[in-house]
Amino acid sequence: MDDFDDDEWAEMQEMYINHTSKELRNIKENLDSVAFDSLRTFGHNIKGSGGMYGFNEITSRGAAIESAAMNENLEDIKSHLDALEVFLRSKL
Template sequence: MNRNAVTVMPNDPVPEHPPVQIERRMADLVARYLERCRADVAAMRSALDGGTLATVRGLGDRLAGSGAAYGFGEISARGFAIERAARDADLFAIREAVEAVDRYLARVVVTYRD
């Protein structure tokens, strides 16, 4: 994915999306991935509270690089926004993007196909 092509800004509202369709054989892997994303959100909040932007940037990079591979392009887009905001030390933009990931994770619907 071209990092320069991502146009989602950290404070853009989280758009509504149709359910994400995943192959049934990937169900356990996807469930673990989404749990890790939730843990990453918590870790980013903690790192922000501690002023550790390098940690936030690294976690944003991980989300950016992994989301689309699992079928969650929204996670990748927000990860890029987090990474960019951390690089710029824009705390407001970081928090907005982290909260957008959290909201997405709270409402994403995954359906499985054979």
């Protein structure tokens, strides 16, 4: 990112990780009542935004969550949410 210095970029990445962590926490706390469409949207959104912030792992997990939600595969969704949580914690 040529328009930002290293400190600004690191701050933006940290804000993104914090925001995504909060979204994930909310989803996991309410997983029994979350609609598959909401899970698909979450996956789709982080699939697009993860790469913008330099987090290819988030992009990959987002794509997997989106796909699992489209197939209404709750076990796969849980697995990918757990893996995403581990990754996000490693960045905090």
